[in-house]
Amino acid sequence: MAMTYGGIQYYPISVVLFDEVPMELTEAKFGMKGTAAVMKLLSKIYKESGYYLLWGKEQCTLFTNKAGRELTEDEMQGIVDILVEKAFFDKETYEKYGILTSVEIQKVWLEATKRRKRDLASLPYMLVKTEEETKEYKSRKGEKDTGCMQNPQNSMQHVDNPPENADNSRQSIGEHSIGEESKGLPPLTPLGENGGGTTDISFYEIPGYAYNKQTHNLECLLLRLDQLCIIDPKEIKSILKLSNYGKLGGYVWKVISNARWSTVDSKGAYLISSLRKERNNQ
Incomplete structure (x- = not known):
């Protein structure tokens, strides 16, 4: 599938990702194929919408099939359940909208696409308060509007x-x-x-x-x-x-x-x- 406008081509991975509880539980229960499934799921999120993925029975079936059927649909859903329960994905957003996303995923996407023209206020399922964070950062740094903008x-x-x-x-x-x-x-x-x-x-x-x-x-x-x-x-x-x-x-x-x-x-x-x-x- 071609990358959509919202997607990004690369994303960073923390060196301690595989030591975190959600990943350790996934590997303990499903082996390395579970770890591979999580990485493929992250890649799908970043490649397509950029920071979220609608997840349901149909998406689970399609994803499992495309992943090579190394996992059954029930196993794939079990992986998602672990990731949601252990806060790898935001639990409230998933239970309310059926959306897989997180603050960390959104921060990565926002940083990677900061040069694009976009209306942040219209983005769905956002957990990151970008405007508030900007104000807080400026407040910590003591920055003021100096009127030094160049013509x-x-x-x-x-x-x-x-x-x-x-x-x-x-x-x-x-x-x-x-x-x-x-x-x-x-x-x-x-x-x-x-x-x-x-x-x-x-x-x-x-x-x-x-x-x-x-x-x-x-x-x-x-x-x-x-x-x-x-x-x-x-x-x-x-x-x-x-x-x-x-x-x-x-x-x-x-x-x-x-x-x-x-x-x-x-x-x-x-x-x-x-x-x-x-x-x-x-």
Whole structure:
């Protein structure tokens, strides 16, 4: 069967999956063919609807037949019963709607499809409160709406190498000369007074042209780095230089907007590597 729009091609498996009670009970009662049936069932869920499967007598018959009839229909239903009873699948959703799903399955699917256009409010059988989780996460991080969104016309840029493919390893950054700082321009508003950040710019040599808000958004860039917890002065200094101090329309805004930061460990190194690759491709 071809993968539907809602499905995904790959899904992660926890290294302790087979040590969990539902899987151990399934294997103890049905052997390795029971374990194989669970994996085939998960693959069917992720491949077709993406995060749930309607399960009943007819579906059980079809699934058992397609699985090679290594199990009888009664055995397959017995496996599902164990998985439901031991909370591998959500019991309430199964008993009420005949649907096999779980919070963990839904989180995997949401993460895998986060770049797709979709209306989360209209999705059926959802157990994950995505909007509430987002608010809670921002609350924990102390993030605020800073008004630092870039004008789409300023952030559009041709990208041959998307941020997802940027090397995540640390890179040494070659220093290059910068323009002389204008003595007549006022200093940047310290983050923390109005913006809520903590970056101290006294460490950095900021050229005068970077304060021109018609061409640069230095203050917003520093604030975004602070929100991403990029606090290493050397990394910040390299990012400032590689981004030409937050020049409008620069590649740095593309990376910040499109990167899946929740999956990046060394955010500073990731951003530096992305900017270096873009510079080398020019």
